[in-house]
Amino acid sequence: MRRKVPQRVPWGWSVAGVVGVVALWQLACILLKVPLYLVPSPLATVEALAADARILGPHLAATAWESVLGLAIAFAFGLAVAVVMNASRVSRGLLYPSLVLSQAVPLMAVAPLVLIWFGLGPSAKVLIVAFVCFFPVTVNAYEGFRTVDPLYLELLHTLGARRRDIYRHVVVPATLPGILAGLRVGGTYSVLGAVIGEWLGGSRGLGVYMTRALQSFRTDRLFAAILLVMLMSLGLFLVVDGVGFWLTPWVQRRLRA
Amino acid sequence: MNLIAASHLAKSFGELPVLRDVSLSVADEEIVGLLGPSGCGKTTLLRILLGLESYEAGSLIGSLHLAGYLPQDAVLLPWKTVMANAELPLQIRGTSAPERRRVVREMLPEFGLEGFAGAYPHEISGGMKQRAALLRAVLAGSRILVLDEPFGALDTLTRHRLQDWLNELTRRLHRAVLFVTHDLEEAVVLSRRAVILSERPAVVLGEEAIALTPGERKERLSRSFLAVRDRLLSRLEGRSP
Numbered sequence: 001m002r003r004k005v006p007q008r009v010p011w012g013w014s015v016a017g018v019v020g021v022v023a024l025w026q027l028a029c030i031l032l033k034v035p036l037y038l039v040p041s042p043l044a045t046v047e048a049l050a051a052d053a054r055i056l057g058p059h060l061a062a063t064a065w066e067s068v069l070g071l072a073i074a075f076a077f078g079l080a081v082a083v084v085m086n087a088s089r090v091s092r093g094l095l096y097p098s099l100v101l102s103q104a105v106p107l108m109a110v111a112p113l114v115l116i117w118f119g120l121g122p123s124a125k126v127l128i129v130a131f132v133c134f135f136p137v138t139v140n141a142y143e144g145f146r147t148v149d150p151l152y153l154e155l156l157h158t159l160g161a162r163r164r165d166i167y168r169h170v171v172v173p174a175t176l177p178g179i180l181a182g183l184r185v186g187g188t189y190s191v192l193g194a195v196i197g198e199w200l201g202g203s204r205g206l207g208v209y210m211t212r213a214l215q216s217f218r219t220d221r222l223f224a225a226i227l228l229v230m231l232m233s234l235g236l237f238l239v240v241d242g243v244g245f246w247l248t249p250w251v252q253r254r255l256r257a
Numbered sequence: 258m259n260l261i262a263a264s265h266l267a268k269s270f271g272e273l274p275v276l277r278d279v280s281l282s283v284a285d286e287e288i289v290g291l292l293g294p295s296g297c298g299k300t301t302l303l304r305i306l307l308g309l310e311s312y313e314a315g316s317l318i319g320s321l322h323l324a325g326y327l328p329q330d331a332v333l334l335p336w337k338t339v340m341a342n343a344e345l346p347l348q349i350r351g352t353s354a355p356e357r358r359r360v361v362r363e364m365l366p367e368f369g370l371e372g373f374a375g376a377y378p379h380e381i382s383g384g385m386k387q388r389a390a391l392l393r394a395v396l397a398g399s400r401i402l403v404l405d406e407p408f409g410a411l412d413t414l415t416r417h418r419l420q421d422w423l424n425e426l427t428r429r430l431h432r433a434v435l436f437v438t439h440d441l442e443e444a445v446v447l448s449r450r451a452v453i454l455s456e457r458p459a460v461v462l463g464e465e466a467i468a469l470t471p472g473e474r475k476e477r478l479s480r481s482f483l484a485v486r487d488r489l490l491s492r493l494e495g496r497s498p
Binding site: 151152154155156157158159160161165170173174248250254 | 336
């Protein structure tokens with residue numbers, strides 16, 4: 001049987017899919033005569049975005065900054081925890097259950113507390129983002145570490161490699177695809193985490209803008225902000241993808257072959 | 258002088274005895290073939306000698322803890338190019354990048370890898386993978402090379418070529434070689450001394466010194482070659498030759 005080689009998805013289809021959905025949505029708004037305050041059409045959304053662009057700019061920057069910083073913290077901390085869990089069975093036993101349970105914490109219930117502890121400024125939002133992104137990053141990295149082919153590890157042992165060499169030459173490259181997958185998932189969560197934090201209180205960020213838009217029944221503005229959130233998630237996704245592309249030339253060479 | 262001497266090693270995996278009583282020594286610059294049927298514990302024996310596996314009885318003098326090891330199936334790191342795989346032992350020892358690249362580049366032609374320094378393992382043939390892994394083993398710089406069925410997974414023609422090539426190479430390297438094989442011909446072509454192991458649980462059935470000339474080792478159908486091959490086969494079948 002021929003092994004199925006993973007192939008790149010052609011760009012055109014991805015674009016066509018999104019364009020198709022947007023076109024259907026516009027068409028539905030026109031045909032069903034949906035009022036603006038209930039569901040704004042894509043065109044109305046873009047118009048609101050353009051009209052409010054100068055106000056949205058700083059909100060966007062705040063959310064972006066919180067997302068990226070929180071993701072970076074989750075990444076650094078998550079990798080460290082994964083390395084510690086990988087070090088021994090005891091450390092795994094100590095940490096893994098808490099890690100899994102932490103994901104069962106209903107974020108919407110805890111986030112207000114975080115704001116009470118850390119104030120209405122950006123630090124509380126960054127913490128919420130880090131908390132949300134921490135799990136996918138850690139679990140993907142740890143599962144990657146754990147499933148490294150022992151043949152590679154043994155080979156390194158016969159060459160007199162130290163732990164540092166083993167991480168550098170085997171563990172990190174072997175798990176890089178998994179780590180990047182975790183980061184991609186984390187990247188999409190991160191913007192959501194920031195928006196939830198802002199939603200609950202603060203003076204800046206797309207979440208703040210959304211609550212204001214909603215209170216004044218400006219659904220078109222709400223949707224404009226949602227559009228920005230989506231674009232930001234997509235941007236983060238593409239950045240992680242690009243970094244991954246650059247970091248894993250051996251995978252790319254196989255895909256191209 | 259013996260680089261390693263194992264006496265009366267025994268090992269089992271749970272209830273399954275793998276090695277019953279194996280003694281073996283390799284002297285400096287000696288080329289020793291370990292010949293035994295598939296699944297008789299040859300690889301386990303090598304792994305014990307390499308310090309990758311524990312043993313339950315017997316003793317081990319000298320250790321191959323740092324050896325030029327060629328595992329079965331090459332085990333090249335898929336994220337590293339041929340160059341980066343080959344230079345790995347030097348890199349771990351702290352050799353500077355320009356120096357280790359110079360050393361590898363100098364040796365690539367001899368290993369038939371000229372022009373493939375930048376290729377990834379999945380881009381080269383099985384024979385080239387084995388040679389690249391062997392180059393890495395040689396650059397590990399130990400007095401002994403440990404090869405686990407170096408050419409077992411290759412087609413007959415490629416295997417013959419690589420056996421002849423390795424035979425030439427070992428004469429120039431001045432290193433000891435301990436290799437494992439279940440292939441009678443490979444044992445004849447390469448080893449100066451063959452140690453024959455029984456089926457699992459392995460015991461040493463006997464030893465044969467192989468005093469063929471380099472020319473004779475290439476003539477797989479010559480009378481002298483076949484005579485040695487027959488002697489090894491009778492040992493393997495538990496008869497005295």
